[in-house]
Amino acid sequence: MASQDIIARSATTTPMPSIRQMDEVAKLIDVSKCIGCKACQVACSEWNDLRDEVGHNHGTYDSPADLSADSWTLMRFTEHQTEAGNLEWLIRKDGCMHCAEPGCLAACPSPGAIIQYANGIVDFNQDKCIGCGYCITGCPFDIPRISQKDHKAYKCSLCSDRVMVGMEPACVKTCPTGAIVFGTKEDMKEHADGRIADLKSRGYEHAGLYDPEGVGGTHVMYVLHHADQPSLYAGLPDEPAISPLVNLWKGVTKPLALLGMGMVALFGFFHYIRVGRNVVEEDQQPVVEASPVHEVDPAVHTYDPRDPR
């Protein structure tokens, strides 16, 4: 995407280009349609040229065990027993949610290392990444990972390079069941409505769309059969938001603290020119107090003719 498409930029305090009125895009993941085949993981590795190390079996179907700098998306499997005693296999494709109000971008100290495009994609620019990991600290979804090879942060780019030229993300293209679809955010919400109506008609009365308002909405959304309990899906946050600690850390306190430090220095300067230096006169002799016993030889009398007493 062109530089005029950037609507937010990390560690930047001046206005961003605002000429683009682009439609927001979204990836919609219909969890109820996902069969856990991991084709999306393969397509992601393929398109983005990622080759994660082969790991070990941790006793679950999750493979690899977690997101990494080389695995930007991951199927997370949860075995859920319903109140009726039925087993449900909840499979959620985890990855960057592309928040409208990204915690990573708010926390990043390096100008331009994290950017947000007018279409909603939040992208990392590894060229400007300094490897501090503050994006991890800021993210409400625990998504970014620092590479142990180059100490840069990586995450799903929503295939910004593909979207830029009018293609869908690689995971969307490969999904064999149509569980992942991509389009404008409006269209995706409409599509989700149809899916939710269908799920409700099949007895999933709490089916709904996951597009959390706490982060201003996301550009990766889920259709969940249990939208009332997102945390069932491998700990998807029920009400994600940028942590108040992060807001306090990166919010208004920073410029105020900067101002405070400047003021302390300025007070010092004005104290110097108003009150002035504290100088000791080097010839200042010790104030020798008059000896309480003034010894005068009674035999010696001084007489000053100009001051006859």
Added chain:
Amino acid sequence: MNRDIQRYTANERTHHWTVAILFILAGLSGLALFHPALFWLSHLFGGGPWTRILHPFLGVAMFLFFLVLVARFARHNLLERRDVQWFKQWRDVVNNREENLPEVGRYNGGQKLLFWVLIVCLLVLLATGIVMWRQYFSHWFAIDTIRLASLLHAFAAFVLVCCIIVHVYAGFWVKGSMGAMLTGWVSRAWARRHHPGWLKEVTKGREP
């Protein structure tokens, strides 16, 4: 006859300035990450990644040297009752009316308070800095711990920087103090005016 008094030995001065240099380096590299307006400071350290790499090592080095400095000077910095009176008369302090103040020993109340505040700041900076040190330590800590540590680290750094600005300013303001830490020597008149209690101590009471 030069009747100056030695206030700091060569080792003490070297030690102090080692900590001071490390503070400047750790401080500037930290400020580069503190606010975007200061990110340009990262160029002093060879760019953003180098700033990120160096800052924690500089901080740890500063802490270790400071720890020994604390051991050197702690016994001179125990707060006493007269220090409270010194603080109550802060107006006399800032207006150079030292003659009104209670007798000051080797260090005045402000210097002592600074000493202890610096210790607290550096302890907080070390503890939280380790939690934030992504490359080696952060994976041991829960995300909320890291967030709290980040906030406290920035806050302690703010307090520390403010304290050091005051400390440096005092060195410029009270003439002779900078020389004391640069050359080690102060005049008797200087000692008599600013630290009469200390003068008595070093001259064993032979001089008021």
